[in-house]
Amino acid sequence: MEIYDKIKVYADFFNHEIIKFLSKIEPGILREASLHLIKSGGKRLRPFILSKIAEYYGVDIKDSIPAAIAVELIHNFSLIHDDIMDNDQFRHGVKTVHVEYGIPYAILAGDTLFSLAFNSLLNLRRKFPERIVRKAVQELAETTYKLSVGQGYDMFLPSTNFFNYKLYYKTIINKTASLYEASCVIGAVLGKAxxxxxxxxxxxxxxxxxxxxxxxxxxxxxxxxxxxxxxxxxxxxxxxxxxxxxxxxxxxxxxxxxxxxxxxxxxxxxxxxxxxxxxxxxxxxxxxxxxxxxxxxxxxxxxxxxxxxxxxxxxxxxxxxxxxxxxx
Amino acid sequence: MEIYDKIKVYADFFNHEIIKFLSKIEPGILREASLHLIKSGGKRLRPFILSKIAEYYGVDIKDSIPAAIAVELIHNFSLIHDDIMDNDQFRHGVKTVHVEYGIPYAILAGDTLFSLAFNSLLNLRRKFPERIVRKAVQELAETTYKLSVGQGYDMFLPSTNFFNYKLYYKTIINKTASLYEASCVIGAVLGKAxxxxxxxxxxxxxxxxxxxxxxxxxxxxxxxxxxxxxxxxxxxxxxxxxxxxxxxxxxxxxxxxxxxxxxxxxxxxxxxxxxxxxxxxxxxxxxxxxxxxxxxxxxxxxxxxxxxxxxxxxxxxxxxxxxxxxxx
The missing domain is CATH 1.10.600.10 (Farnesyl Diphosphate Synthase)
Structure with a gap:
């Protein structure tokens, strides 16, 4: 199977798990706002790479689901909030959450996904020892801070006269690479690499x-x-x-x-x-x-x-x- | 010493620790936005009750600092975001973060404090066993979700015809009581109660x-x-x-x-x-x-x-x- 086909198969699987996990959100309008972007599509590349790496170290895909959901929720939280900050109107061809539901519900939807990411990750404790769970949580927590730093520079730099390679790499290492890095690392951590x-x-x-x-x-x-x-x-x-x-x-x-x-x-x-x-x-x-x-x-x-x-x-x-x- | 005086002494102590912990935030404008509300005052009641309960179970106040910082950061994150959602202009007698720094930096400041709360909490691992750290993280993660639910109902109910005691209690148990509850419980968890x-x-x-x-x-x-x-x-x-x-x-x-x-x-x-x-x-x-x-x-x-x-x-x-x- 070509990698693209593999990704599609996994994406369907993760979509099912993610939507199931988010179905408990209340009130209903908050649930809809939280699911809006997720339901609009996406390749679930972070869950994919996390679970695949874990699989290479012998972890059953079922056992890595809580972590796979977690990285995807963090990804979506950051997209929802970034879209408000950058005043973007469309993503994946649909209206952004704040355009569809207003800024207050969009902020809250992002916060909800952020918190549920950690709640999902902690479900790892049913299958993994405390130390592994803690390491995964730590990796994700450090990454969420990096996402803030990256977005901070991304917003700040255009208002300055700085044209600096070092700040460019700092921005993208934090804003783009860090969650991909965390997804790979958490996969390896689960596999006790x-x-x-x-x-x-x-x-x-x-x-x-x-x-x-x-x-x-x-x-x-x-x-x-x-x-x-x-x-x-x-x-x-x-x-x-x-x-x-x-x-x-x-x-x-x-x-x-x-x-x-x-x-x-x-x-x-x-x-x-x-x-x-x-x-x-x-x-x-x-x-x-x-x-x-x-x-x-x-x-x-x-x-x-x-x-x-x-x-x-x-x-x-x-x-x-x-x-x-x-x-x- | 009267309880009010005790609270003041602790507040000074925690303020020092919180500001030190947040001094690493970059870029500078994000650090300032993140510190704006914290520097405007507050009694630090959640750090106080957390550390006091831990103390009653024999925990040195120094060892509970990472957890005390964490609950205060979550409190401030939720205030900053709630103020945007509720369109409030002043808090503690100063301009709210979004009025002072604009909505984008206010959203990001909230997100930054949210993520740093978990990063701080994980510093407990230097003094406490993995299981205790995981329990504290879990308590805080569950609470951050409850804060979203509470704020969700608080925003949603005024647009409805619902006048319902049950929904009232649901709202405030999630929105107000939960972080106070988590602070007390985490104090007890650290004390191995x-x-x-x-x-x-x-x-x-x-x-x-x-x-x-x-x-x-x-x-x-x-x-x-x-x-x-x-x-x-x-x-x-x-x-x-x-x-x-x-x-x-x-x-x-x-x-x-x-x-x-x-x-x-x-x-x-x-x-x-x-x-x-x-x-x-x-x-x-x-x-x-x-x-x-x-x-x-x-x-x-x-x-x-x-x-x-x-x-x-x-x-x-x-x-x-x-x-x-x-x-x-």
């Missing part, structure tokens, strides 16, 4: 997550509107401090730099101005630079995977390639 | 919390503006389904019922209309009814406290009386 294996799995996931996000950033600037579902140059209009923009600012003379800064984060910039900046970015090789970095981190991820048991390594190779290529 | 003691402490706290909230509701309708800091009849204007209003609706004939419903939740109601409803509520003994209930639950709380070790029972008597009387 050695601390050496856990470290390699962590570094695999972090680098694979970086590669994924850099590809995503490339799409956000150069991507086809029909494929990304977002207006061309969306990240330019929002003033995002992506690798592409940082590289361009560093490589341009002061005149060209000023030209970029005039458009970057300018909500009133015309289509033509945006298009002009994108053409310029391509011309000075921002695209090539970012693509090279994405490939670099994907290869780096694989180097860590190589140190793991052969079957697991093979699977992680496949998964990382799938992750970074799936939207091209 | 017997499951019988833990059960009595839980029931003490739940009933004491109910008494506190019913008193608070009385103040929200009949309270002196100068003491409560909120406009007279604020809860009437907001349409809150308090015990006072439920009793009145059940006791009134259809004509008087209609009169109340015309004003309840009506943001445009005049001062005079509000005043008229308040006078009527007093006349039909809503005030007396609610006061009787508050006294009943405070006494019920004490009945559970009586089953505990004598010194602890005496302290809990004092604390519960302080709680319900402090704002009169």
């Amino acid at each position: 050695s601390s050496k294996d856990i470290k390699n799995i962590r570094m695999f996931a972090r680098n694979s997550g970086l590669a994924f996000q850099i590809y995503d950033d490339i799409l956000g600037v150069f991507g086809d509107e029909k494929l990304t579902g977002k207006p061309v140059g969306n990240d330019i209009r929002e003033g995002k401090r992506t690798l592409i923009v940082i590289y361009a600012i560093k490589k341009s003379n002061s005149q060209l730099k000023e030209k970029i800064l005039k458009v970057l984060g300018n909500k009133n910039a015309s289509e033509e101005e945006i298009r002009e900046v994108i053409d310029y970015l391509k011309k000075i090789n921002s695209y090539d630079y970012a693509l090279k970095k994405a490939i670099y981190y994907n290869e780096k991820a694989k180097k860590y995977a190589e140190k793991l048991p052969k079957d697991l390594a093979k699977f992680l190779f496949e998964f990382s390639d799938f992750l970074v290529k799936r939207r091209f | 017997s499951s019988k003691d833990i059960k009595n402490i839980r029931m003490f706290a739940r009933n004491s919390g109910l008494a506190f909230q019913i008193y608070d509701d009385i103040l929200g309708v009949f309270g002196d503006e100068k003491l409560t800091g909120k406009p007279v009849g604020n809860d009437i204007r907001e349409g809150k389904r308090t015990l006072i209003v439920i009793y009145a609706i059940k006791k009134s004939n259809s004509q008087l019922k209609e009169k109340i419903l015309k004003v309840l939740g009506n943001k445009n109601a005049s001062e005079e209309e509000i005043r008229e409803v308040i006078d009527y509520l007093k006349k039909i003994n809503s005030y007396d009814y609610a006061l009787k209930k508050a006294i009943y639950y405070n006494e019920k709380a004490k009945k559970y406290a009586e089953k505990l070790p004598k010194d602890l029972a005496k302290f809990l008597f004092e604390f519960s009386d302080f709680l319900v009387k402090r704002r009169f």
Whole structure:
């Protein structure tokens, strides 16, 4: 079975479990708001990778369900709150939760999923020893803090004059890579993997997550509107401090730099101005630079995977390639 | 030392620890937003009761700090988010976080405190066995879900025709009593109290919390503006389904019922209309009814406290009386 087909089979399975777990939420309107985004779709990649890694270490998929649900709920909590903060109107082709239910219920739906993630995770205690449960909880708790830090920088940086590679990597390590990393690590923790294996799995996931996000950033600037579902140059209009923009600012003379800064984060910039900046970015090789970095981190991820048991390594190779290529 | 003086001493101690713990938050603007409400004051009643109960079971106050910080952070997270949802402009005499920093940073500040609460709680592992840590985490996780349910009903009920004692108690058991209950229970869990003691402490706290909230509701309708800091009849204007209003609706004939419903939740109601409803509520003994209930639950709380070790029972008597009387 191709990895994409495997993912689909698992997604159906997890959807059933997640919806069952959330059916207890009350009052009803809060339950509906909490389920809105989940029911709109999604590949459940975090539950998938968590359960698959646990499986490679001998854990029955049924036993990893509480953890798989937990990482997906945290993912959805952060999407719901991020959509309010970023004032996004659509996701997965449906209205965002705050557009459909209003900001108060959207905030509360996010909080509900956040708390239920930890409640779900604690259900691991029925099958796993206290220390394993605590380690999983700790991994998830540390990650939820990282998500806040990442979103904090993502919101803060566009209002500054900082164009800094280090802050870029800090943002995406926290905002994107961390929950993917936690999903992989929790899978390994449930499987009682050695601390050496856990470290390699962590570094695999972090680098694979970086590669994924850099590809995503490339799409956000150069991507086809029909494929990304977002207006061309969306990240330019929002003033995002992506690798592409940082590289361009560093490589341009002061005149060209000023030209970029005039458009970057300018909500009133015309289509033509945006298009002009994108053409310029391509011309000075921002695209090539970012693509090279994405490939670099994907290869780096694989180097860590190589140190793991052969079957697991093979699977992680496949998964990382799938992750970074799936939207091209 | 009087209990009020004890609380003040502990509050200074906890403030120091909380601010130290939060000083690592980045970026800076997120740290400031997260600290805004905490720095505006507060009695730190939840850390106080948690650490005091743990102390009665022989736990050094230093060892309970991670848990004391955790319950206070959850309290502040819920205040910040509730203030956005309820559109409140002031708290503790200062602007609410979303008024001062905008809704995006306020949502994120709440999320940050939520996540750091669990991170703090996990620091217990340095001094306590895995099972105790897991029990504390579980108690807090269950409570964060209850807070969502309580806030859900609090938001939902004013938009309905429900006047129902059961839903009132459900709302306040979840929204107010649960975190107080969790604070007391976690204190006992750290002290390795017997499951019988833990059960009595839980029931003490739940009933004491109910008494506190019913008193608070009385103040929200009949309270002196100068003491409560909120406009007279604020809860009437907001349409809150308090015990006072439920009793009145059940006791009134259809004509008087209609009169109340015309004003309840009506943001445009005049001062005079509000005043008229308040006078009527007093006349039909809503005030007396609610006061009787508050006294009943405070006494019920004490009945559970009586089953505990004598010194602890005496302290809990004092604390519960302080709680319900402090704002009169």
